Amino acid sequence: MAxxxxxxxxxxxxxxxxxxxxxxxxxQLAIKTGVSSTKVMKKVDEFIIRNLNRKxxxxxxxxxxxxxxxxxxxxxxxxxxxYLQVASIQEKLNECEEGYxxxxxxxxxxxxSSLKELLSIDDEIAYHTYALYDLVSRxxxxxxxxxxxxxxxxxxxxxxxDERRELINTxxxxx
Numbered sequence: 005m006a007x008x009x010x011x012x013x014x015x016x017x018x019x020x021x022x023x024x025x026x027x028x029x030x031x032q033l034a035i036k037t038g039v040s041s042t043k044v045m046k047k048v049d050e051f052i053i054r055n056l057n058r059k060x061x062x063x064x065x066x067x068x069x070x071x072x073x074x075x076x077x078x079x080x081x082x083x084x085x086x087y088l089q090v091a092s093i094q095e096k097l098n099e100c101e102e103g104y105x106x107x108x109x110x111x112x113x114x115x116x117s118s119l120k121e122l123l124s125i126d127d128e129i130a131y132h133t134y135a136l137y138d139l140v141s142r143x144x145x146x147x148x149x150x151x152x153x154x155x156x157x158x159x160x161x162x163x164x165x166d167e168r169r170e171l172i173n174t175x176x177x178x179x
Contacts, residue, residue, distance in 0.1 A: 023051065024051075027044075027047060027048055027051060030044045030048075031048065031119070031123065034114050034116070034119060035116045035119055035120060036116075038113060038114055038115070038116050039112050039113060039114065040108050040112060040114050041108065041112055042105050042108045042110075042112075044108075045104035045105040045107065045108045045114075046102070046104070046105045048104040048105075049101055049102050049103060049104045049105050052104075052126055052130075053097060053098070053101045055130075056097055056129065056130060056133055057094065057097065057098070059130075059133050059134060059137050060090060060093065060094045060097070060133060061094075062137055063090050063133070063136055063137050063140055064087065064090055064091065064094070066137070066140040066141055067083060067086060067087040067090060067140055068087065070083050070140065071083045071084055071087055074147070079147050079148070079151060082151050082155075083151065086151065086154055086155060086158060089155075089158045089162070090136075090158060092162075093158065093161050093162060093165065096162070096165040096166075096169070097129075097165060099169070100165070100168055100169045100172055102172075103122055103126075103168060103171075103172045104119075104122065106172050106175060106176050107119055107122060107172070107175050115175065118171065118174075118175045121171055122168065122171055122172070125164055125167055125168045125171065126168070128160075128164050129161055129164045129165065129168070132157050132160050132161045132164070133161060135157055136154060136157045136158065136161070139153055139154050139157065140154060
């Protein structure tokens with residue numbers, strides 16, 4: 005295994021593509037057979053959480069810049085609140101960073117329906133996180149509309165993270 009798969013440093017596009025393909029293949033096999041290993045599931049967790057955290061850190065940076073620009077305007081307070089909500093989302097994400105590993109029993113069994121559901125939730129979280137990043141990265145004529153959209157996205161991500169935590173906790177209690 006390549007050293008870069010374990011580090012927090014960004015890996016090259018080619019390595020990233022290979023890693024995604026391998027993990028996707030192993031997840032498909034786990035869904036098909038109901039069998040996996042905690043090692044594989046831990047790698048899935050690390051990959052997903054690392055990539056979401058990077059994007060959230062980018063959002064925090066963009067919000068920090070917006071806050072500096074608009075601190076003395078009527079939008080400063082809303083941007084500051086949005087900043088805190090995004091930081092809270094990052095904490096929630098890190099609290100349930102072992103979701104896939106926790107779906108895998110000590111005997112290597114996984115419940116395919118739970119695995120599919122967690123993948124679906126994470127897909128939605130990623131979609132909304134990337135949408136939020138795109139939204140705060142763009143220069144807009146109407147900051148009011150952009151803030152409203154961003155607040156809605158942050159609320160949705162929070163709901164999805166709560167669903168993620170509930171799914172993981174439920175799966176843990178069934179093991």
